[in-house]
Structure formats: C-alpha cells, structure tokens
Amino acid sequence: MSLGPAAPPEILIDADDLGRLDRRLEELFRYWRGKKTSTAPGGDGIRTLEQVLANSFELRAPLAVELAEEERELLRLTEGQYRVLDVLSRQPRAAISGCAGSGKTFLAAEKARRLAAQGFRVLVLCFNRMLGEYLRRGLADVPEIDACTFDELCLHVAREAGIDLPDQPAPGEEGAYFRAVRAAFADSVDTAAGRYGAIVVDEAQDFAADWWLPLQLLLESPDTSPLYVFFDDNQRIFPVAPSFPVPGEPFPLRVNCRNTKAINRLVADYYDGDPIEALGPEGLLFR
Secondary structure (H helix, E strand, C coil): CCCCCCCCHHHCCCHHHHHHHHHHHHHHHHHHHCCCCCCCCHHHHHHHHHHHHHCCCCCCCCHHHHHHHHHHHHHHHHHHCCHHHHHCCCCCEEEEEECCCCCHHHHHHHHHHHHHHCCCCEEEEECCHHHHHHHHHHCCCCCCEEEEEHHHHHHHHHHHCCCCCCCCCCCCCHHHHHHHHHHHHHHHHHHHCCCECEEEECCHHHCCHHHHHHHHHCECCCCCCCEEEEECHHHCCCCCCCCCCCCCCCEEECEECCCCHHHHHHHHHHCCCCCCEECCCCCCCCC
C-alpha cells in the first residue's frame, strides 16, 4: 500500500518515531478523532474499510534506513579486515594488494595509527589529492602522523631546502611542473633525512620506481624502518608496473568488505586478478 507523497504527516510513522511509538500512536488516533463525522460509512465505506484492514500488504523499510543498515554492516566487515594487520604485525615491511572496496585505505590509516601508538613518527602518503585530503582529515587527531600526497611532500621538502617553486603549475604546464617539483625533492631530500620512523603509502601502484629511494632516505633507517605499501594494479593510472622496496610477495586481500554483493557482481567482469568474495549485504542496484 502506498500513501503517496501528499499523505498528511500526522498519519505517518517513520524510523525516527520508533523510539516514541506509544506517543505517536496516541497522536495518530487524536488526528482521526478530530476528522470523524456523523455520516454513516455506507456499503462502499464498509468495503473500503475491509480492503484497508483485511488485505495483506508489504511494508518496506525506507531507502535511507536500508542504506544506513548496509553501511553499518560494511563498516563491521571493514573493521574485521584489520586482522590482516595482526597477521603482519611482526613484519616491519609489507606490500598489501587488494581490489577497490577491500578496505586498503582503512587498513593504511589503521596501520599508521598503530605505528604512532608504538612511538613512531609516521608519514602517510598517497597520489590523489582528494584522497590525501581525506587521509589528512581522518588522521588529524594523531599529532605523530603527517598525511599528504607525494607531490605535496616534494614541494614542502624542496621549499625547506630553499628552492623557490610556485604553488601551482601554469595552465598547460602541469607535466613539466610536477617533474621539476619531484626533481627538486630528490635533490634536497638530505635536508629531511631521518625525519620519520615509519612510512605508510596508499595508492602505491601510482608511485614511480625512482620515487622510492628518496622516500626511504626520510626514514631513520632507510633499509629497515617500517614501510607499508597498499596497492591495486587495476587502479593504476600509469602504464608502468610498480616496484616496491619491500621483500617477499605481496599479501593479497581477497574480500570485498566495502561494497554490497550486487555491486561486486557488477564490476567482477572488469577486475583482473584473483577472485574476490563479497561478504557484505546483498544491497540495492539501480540501473
């Protein structure tokens, strides 16, 4: 049964009313008592009452409630993914691969928090500017963590060394500008050598091979200080295969814990890699 968008709010009970259902029912009955008339319902009225009161109908939860419940379930699964960090806790360096939705960014942030709790000064890096801002806001409550994009780091270190660089590239000169900023970082990295006790990199698939050496020089021990990289080759922007300064094979995340089963099935044909299992709710899919 659909009441339609024009139904008076006085006769509606929504999710926000469930905590005070007794009061809402009293208000509903008061509303209808105020609408009563002396006219008898008649045969048509009685039949209408039978249809309303005796018919079976499906009462669906509002879309906002369904989506909120899905988000709670996905968040629970994402936190369960933190067990991966427990497994790797004794490894100072690790590469972790996973599809979009496997919780890599959440794991990267959690690893940074754990390293900071162990007494490390931590640098969290990514490539994308919007993701960098997201990580910076999400980790702002931990003073021992610096979060930024790789290019923001390059610009900051180069300026510390006295190299004058503009804030933004001129239109059409983006490629040359960022090449100059990254070269300036490599030339001036000695000014920031040993500044961090650990580095965590998200979107590591987009980090060029020649970026890793100057990054390691920022560590207290370039060869042994903690270094965690999270990546997904399916999201690689540049055509060059990544090369990480991490021994051993990458640890794969084979569970999609940030998307529903419906979304996972939809994108499965476009994913190149090991099969991914979605443990979340079935979810809604709008086409």
